[in-house]
Amino acid sequence: FQGENIERFRSDFLDYHLYDQAQIYLALSPEERITVYNYLSANEMADMFEIIEEDVESIEEYLLEMNNQYAADMLANMYADNAVDMLKQLKDERIWLYLRLMPTEAAKEIRALLSYEDETAGAIMTPEFVSIVANQTVRSAMAILKSKAPDAETIYYIYVVNVDNVLVGVISLRDLIVNDEDMMISDIMSERIVSVNVKEGQEDVAHKIRDYDFLAVPVVDENNVLLGIITVDDIIDVIDEEAVSDFSGLAGVDVEEQSENPFVAASKRLPWLITLLFLGMGTSTLISQYEGLISDASILSVFVTLITGTSGNAGTQSLAVAVRKIGMQDDEEKNLFRTILSELATGLISGLVTGITIALVIGVWKQNFILGGIIGISMLVAITVANLAGSLIPVLMDRLGFDPAVASGPFISTFSDLTSVLIYFNIAKHFITTLM
Amino acid sequence: FQGENIERFRSDFLDYHLYDQAQIYLALSPEERITVYNYLSANEMADMFEIIEEDVESIEEYLLEMNNQYAADMLANMYADNAVDMLKQLKDERIWLYLRLMPTEAAKEIRALLSYEDETAGAIMTPEFVSIVANQTVRSAMAILKSKAPDAETIYYIYVVNVDNVLVGVISLRDLIVNDEDMMISDIMSERIVSVNVKEGQEDVAHKIRDYDFLAVPVVDENNVLLGIITVDDIIDVIDEEAVSDFSGLAGVDVEEQSENPFVAASKRLPWLITLLFLGMGTSTLISQYEGLISDASILSVFVTLITGTSGNAGTQSLAVAVRKIGMQDDEEKNLFRTILSELATGLISGLVTGITIALVIGVWKQNFILGGIIGISMLVAITVANLAGSLIPVLMDRLGFDPAVASGPFISTFSDLTSVLIYFNIAKHFITTLM
Numbered sequence: 001f002q003g004e005n006i007e008r009f010r011s012d013f014l015d016y017h018l019y020d021q022a023q024i025y026l027a028l029s030p031e032e033r034i035t036v037y038n039y040l041s042a043n044e045m046a047d048m049f050e051i052i053e054e055d056v057e058s059i060e061e062y063l064l065e066m067n068n069q070y071a072a073d074m075l076a077n078m079y080a081d082n083a084v085d086m087l088k089q090l091k092d093e094r095i096w097l098y099l100r101l102m103p104t105e106a107a108k109e110i111r112a113l114l115s116y117e118d119e120t121a122g123a124i125m126t127p128e129f130v131s132i133v134a135n136q137t138v139r140s141a142m143a144i145l146k147s148k149a150p151d152a153e154t155i156y157y158i159y160v161v162n163v164d165n166v167l168v169g170v171i172s173l174r175d176l177i178v179n180d181e182d183m184m185i186s187d188i189m190s191e192r193i194v195s196v197n198v199k200e201g202q203e204d205v206a207h208k209i210r211d212y213d214f215l216a217v218p219v220v221d222e223n224n225v226l227l228g229i230i231t232v233d234d235i236i237d238v239i240d241e242e243a244v245s246d247f248s249g250l251a252g253v254d255v256e257e258q259s260e261n262p263f264v265a266a267s268k269r270l271p272w273l274i275t276l277l278f279l280g281m282g283t284s285t286l287i288s289q290y291e292g293l294i295s296d297a298s299i300l301s302v303f304v305t306l307i308t309g310t311s312g313n314a315g316t317q318s319l320a321v322a323v324r325k326i327g328m329q330d331d332e333e334k335n336l337f338r339t340i341l342s343e344l345a346t347g348l349i350s351g352l353v354t355g356i357t358i359a360l361v362i363g364v365w366k367q368n369f370i371l372g373g374i375i376g377i378s379m380l381v382a383i384t385v386a387n388l389a390g391s392l393i394p395v396l397m398d399r400l401g402f403d404p405a406v407a408s409g410p411f412i413s414t415f416s417d418l419t420s421v422l423i424y425f426n427i428a429k430h431f432i433t434t435l436m
Numbered sequence: 437f438q439g440e441n442i443e444r445f446r447s448d449f450l451d452y453h454l455y456d457q458a459q460i461y462l463a464l465s466p467e468e469r470i471t472v473y474n475y476l477s478a479n480e481m482a483d484m485f486e487i488i489e490e491d492v493e494s495i496e497e498y499l500l501e502m503n504n505q506y507a508a509d510m511l512a513n514m515y516a517d518n519a520v521d522m523l524k525q526l527k528d529e530r531i532w533l534y535l536r537l538m539p540t541e542a543a544k545e546i547r548a549l550l551s552y553e554d555e556t557a558g559a560i561m562t563p564e565f566v567s568i569v570a571n572q573t574v575r576s577a578m579a580i581l582k583s584k585a586p587d588a589e590t591i592y593y594i595y596v597v598n599v600d601n602v603l604v605g606v607i608s609l610r611d612l613i614v615n616d617e618d619m620m621i622s623d624i625m626s627e628r629i630v631s632v633n634v635k636e637g638q639e640d641v642a643h644k645i646r647d648y649d650f651l652a653v654p655v656v657d658e659n660n661v662l663l664g665i666i667t668v669d670d671i672i673d674v675i676d677e678e679a680v681s682d683f684s685g686l687a688g689v690d691v692e693e694q695s696e697n698p699f700v701a702a703s704k705r706l707p708w709l710i711t712l713l714f715l716g717m718g719t720s721t722l723i724s725q726y727e728g729l730i731s732d733a734s735i736l737s738v739f740v741t742l743i744t745g746t747s748g749n750a751g752t753q754s755l756a757v758a759v760r761k762i763g764m765q766d767d768e769e770k771n772l773f774r775t776i777l778s779e780l781a782t783g784l785i786s787g788l789v790t791g792i793t794i795a796l797v798i799g800v801w802k803q804n805f806i807l808g809g810i811i812g813i814s815m816l817v818a819i820t821v822a823n824l825a826g827s828l829i830p831v832l833m834d835r836l837g838f839d840p841a842v843a844s845g846p847f848i849s850t851f852s853d854l855t856s857v858l859i860y861f862n863i864a865k866h867f868i869t870t871l872m
Contacts, residue, residue, distance in 0.1 A: 269782070
């Protein structure tokens with residue numbers, strides 16, 4: 001910036017890859033960024049923002065730094081799906097402001113995409129695809145492709161539509177290139193099209209692209225009218241977010257937490273910690289009902305954490321398997337009853353093996369097989385219950401339309417603390433006279 | 437199959453998408469599969485296996501059903517990276533058998549790829565790319581592309597090399613198409629190449645493809661000689677596996693567990709459950725040292741699970757954040773000391789807030805602020821220790837070359853049970869006379 005040599009800066013900066021340009025830009029101070037807005041065109045900024053729209057948290061800050069017309073031009077120059085991702089982070093008045101300042105065509109496209117619900121295919125599709133009619137030669141299709149290439153998000157799949165814009169075929173650029181230029185599109189296009197409905201969930205779209213190894217998938221409405229495409233780069237983000245959300249749920253924390261500031265980090269983690277603390281108070285209240293039992297046989301208190309800990313581990317295992325299974329399956333494949341029955345059986349078997357093991361170990365260690373038996377049976381029941389809860393809770397949450405992964409890990413642990421204690425002390429109560 | 441009408445089966449089956457063909461094939465009985473091998477050419481089977489190589493567990497079974505020459509031909513017809521993925525699941529003798537039966541060229545390519553270490557870029561790259569020299573026109577480059585297209589895994593990026601096969605530039609098919617046919621490749625190619633080293637880790641490659649929104653990335657050796665390419669479909673599998681492994685680690689279970697048989701499921705989960713059970717016995721042994729204290733003040737036993745549970749939750753949060761952070765960063769970016777210091781501070785703040793909350797709640801509930809104080813201070817110390825352990829353990833494991841995510845979740849919970857108990861009873865011991 002020093003010499004304020006615009007030409008020098010432009011040639012150096014624009015020579016970088018877009019991702020590297022973005023990294024440089026993100027490292028600048030607000031004042032320096034203002035200079036960049038003066039040095040680069042709205043179109044060049046659009047190219048750069050295209051690549052970071054999913055990573056940047058403070059889009060609003062950057063947009064507010066820009067002249068409004070410049071920001072609107074930048075958004076209009078982006079692929080509509082990415083512009084929408086950015087706009088969704090803004091307040092409604094801002095969105096309308098930018099849409100007003102944009103060329104009508106771009107504003108119309110963006111407005112259409114904004115109307116789709118979050119998490120659906122419609123919300124991440126882009127209308128910038130290449131479509132052609134079937135009744136032409138490879139040569140003329142290539143000419144169309146050439147003219148549309150600068151604006152299309154991908155030119156590697158070309159979609160074939162009829163006069164009503166209904167999707168009737170697809171052909172890859174690879175097929176166009178290897179075929180003779182005089183061939184007719186209708187003869188070489190594939191009519192077995194894999195498409196997604198505009199209302200379909202993003203995760204289902206992601207699984208389709210992954211399974212079929214596609215670079216993009218067409219999005220259609222109920223009448224098979226082609227509305228847009230979803231490209232593989234957007235799907236990688238969906239898969240990533242899905243993993244982050246499952247992982248965060250299991251740990252009861254947003255694992256993407258960006259700030260290194262411990263106050264910010266603690267303030268994000270504390271709501272869960274405190275909620276669970278109060279749930280944990282339930283377990284303490286329950287234990288306090290058995291204080292008499294404990295002061296009669298204080299040996300019982302030695303094994304509380306062993307039983308709560310082990311059944312918590314078993315419940316977490318069953319939970320993680322269930323969450324993953326739910327995430328991987330399409331709706332029609334879900335067989336709730338079978339999943340739960342199978343987890344129940346797995347819990348019984350694990351509980352039996354663990355219970356017998358601990359009964360023997362404690363029996364020998366404390367020379368007291370009644371104590372061993374109490375703990376072994378408690379372990380068996382507690383593990384079975386935890387396994388069942390671990391699969392039942394995510395399945396129910398999914399059925400009720402919630403994300404099955406939300407903070408389910410710590411919740412299961414805390415829940416299984418409560419049930420384990422209840423099971424343990426009730427079993428112990430029955431044998432207390434024999435034990436002492 | 438009924439009429440054994442080969443032509444009818446072939447036209448129906450081959451009309452499906454490869455992924456759908458594979459789903460049909462996987463649902464067949466062994467006898468029916470043998471018929472399929474007779475009906476389809478090795479090349480057609482290769483196309484189909486290409487799309488499922490990463491999902492299928494019993495590749496060996498399928499290969500053994502085939503005639504050896506047929507299996508070898510099929511493997512030779514696959515892209516080398518996918519053939520290698522399948523071969524790696526076989527015994528060495530089998531691998532050598534198939535390599536002997538293959539055309540020399542294919543065997544040589546596969547042998548080269550087999551020599552790369554698992555988890556490196558080399559192990560998932562394919563040598564089937566399109567490379568050209570810079571000193572030619574767009575027209576002649578397109579002619580080369582046309583001839584190489586049938587064998588290349590992607591034709592959408594064309595790599596430009598010099599006479600020593602050193603990578604000097606890259607050009608996308610899109611650029612070839614939009615530029616005039618008389619332009620020279622050297623004038624329009626990009627010389628700022630993002631490549632990966634053949635020994636680089638697969639996760640780093642995945643992050644590069646994701647960040648730059650690439651469809652493929654070139655793989656080079658130390659001298660920048662082009663060895664292969666890695667395509668985005670392989671990277672989706674890497675990202676998926678990374679997520680599965682992190683998620684599995686946090687839960688202490690292989691979340692991809694395929695079998696619905698509860699005996700198989702239990703046998704896979706029990707090793708971890710039993711290991712943790714014995715670690716948990718450590719906590720019980722420790723508590724038994726304080727049995728005297730508990731029988732003097734049985735109220736203490738009421739809050740053990742509250743303290744172990746809450747610090748376990750805090751430790752798991754800190755662990756999940758640390759594992760994710762380690763996975764996302766390249767080696768040079770890792771600042772161990774800062775991560776740990778920041779987690780220590782986060783733990784102190786969370787511990788302070790949680791400790792004060794619980795001290796007040798218990799103080800009011802039990803009308804005993806000394807008990808509240810004991811539990812509050814124990815909570816503060818236990819949470820701080822758990823947070824520190826949650827970040828320290830994965831960082832150390834990563835440093836020692838282990839996967840930081842391996843079963844770390846239950847390990848942290850069990851570890852924090854032990855330390856929490858130690859902290860709690862030692863603090864309680866000091867105040868026992870005041871308490872009673």
